Amino acid sequence: MKSAILKITLMVGMVLFGMSSMLMAQTEEYTLDGMTFGMPEAEVYTEDYTGSPVVGEYVTQLPNLAPLDYEGNKHHEVRIDIIVQEIEVAEGVRYQAWTFGGTVPGPVLHVKEGDRITFVMKNRSDEEVTITEPNKGGSPFMNQVAENPYQKNSSAIMPMPHSMDFHAGTVAKDDKWRTIGPGETIKFDWVANYAGSYIYHCGTPSVLMHTAMGQHGMVVVSPKDGYPTDYEVDREYVVVQSEYYLTKGAGDLYTYDYEAASNNNPSHVVFNGHQTVLHDQPLKANAGERVRLHFSNNGPSGTSSFHVIGAIFDRVWLEGHPFNEMRGMQTVLLGASNSATIDFIVPEEGKYILVDHEFVDAEKGATGTLKAGPRKK
């Protein structure tokens, strides 16, 4: 009787779920215009992995960018697991974020045009993962967060299906960007064919909800021949703008506010995931220096009119592509998922305010400080 139940259960399961379709994958690699296409089929599997949620030498915490210390191209092995973290996004405002790697936005991946990335991601949304303790085998990101957990992370659980969509990758989304359930791992390759700064985000519907809950980050793909001003750059930072749609929940925590999200009415618009972090921890430079910002508007829904008070953008490469050069811009208008690589000269000692010049956003938090010391050269 009992084993009959076992058998029937298994059979029903096989019939219902065993036949789920196998995707036909493009596995033939080819080159076109010097770029590489046709990645092998993604693998989805379960693994007992309990190690560091973020692995990879060139993965850092905002606003840092890992230096590319290698010649030519490199094959990167990168892991960014999906974990749930209770985080602070403004004074007194905490919520259970859905994250890549434990922070919002997720870690910054830095690669070079033409690099190949083998990416692994486990959906650990059903597992408590601590990211604020020093760990072995992790990326620089892990140590930076342990030293400076500005979102005051604590582990949490909220099992949900998720996926990864790297805008820097050129692949079939129904294979590589596949949704995986809690406990599952996905592994796939992609090649950074185009230079620039690209967002990554969860593509599982509701995309609005998943992105607003915190699942987005940035990949910086440095051009293989660089930007014309590379030799003059003194400081390089990454800044990401994004929105939160939060409302006070039943307890102390805030929760997702569906109404606000569907009405484009964010509760907070922030730089680097926290309303005051870029004031509490200003970017640093000195008078006379050339500062480069890789700036991305990760949305999910808003636009950004990015400006630095007291500076003019000497060079702007829209989307970070070296061919898209503009000069002398006061403001860069970026739609959701647009980015720019921006150089400006810091004129004198003092404070420079980074701001979304759409002032409704600025007043919801989209501001930050660059603090300039006296001229050194």
Added chain:
Amino acid sequence: MMRSLRNISALAALMIFVMTAFIPEIVFSQTARVLVPAGSFHSILPEVEGEPIVVDSFYMDETAVTNEEFLDFLKANPEWRRSEIPPIFTNNGYLKEWKSDMEPGYEKLGENRPVTRVSWYAANAYCADRDGRLPTLNEWEYSAQLLEFNTEAEMNKFSSGLINWYSGIDVNNLAEVGSTGIETTTGVKDQFGLVMEWVEDFKPIIADELSLDCGTVGRMNTLGSVYSYAASIRYITRMSFNAKITTGMVGFRCAYDEPAPSSQNQNGVSL
């Protein structure tokens, strides 16, 4: 949607009146079974033809299966205990929070809280053991929308609250079954607000044809209501599971074609 809700609830109210007038009193020893009368509802799956979907009458557990009830099942069915269950039926998170095979650890999990971290296979076996089955997706969804609202604004408020709830189910602090105050017009409790629940065909054949992307929610929102938006999140989440998944936010309840046999209505007796 509102109109059909009202009609159905009026019908349901009538049925309940008839039931309570003519059917002998139901003794709540085990989880009570509630009759869900036949009716129809609109599926949010855009590819489903022949709307609305007609659902025959069936019985369903009033509340989700609790830790205590699941422990009872394990007493009689050792092959479903944590250390015994064959790996083809679960991932390694099965009853992970339990102290041991036969010890849920009620101080942490609560005897009357819904059992979670059970695979679809285990949920299925439990219901089979109770001479029942998991409700079908359509049965569960049909029952779930038998809620009564006075105004459309009230329904929208409830539904946006539901979406917010899907973003942050507090799996470490689940409430007891029957405690959410959310009850359908036929008396089924907590289909929302407690945990998500397994259904028999959680990944319908059509799921493979649905391309999950940023447009999916919009394509599913055929009723243009907040309720159908919330439902799309539920459908999509459920479809992305596989039958071996065990998570802290998924429990289940059983459905039946027959009312509870009278012997099951006696206190202290269980099959």
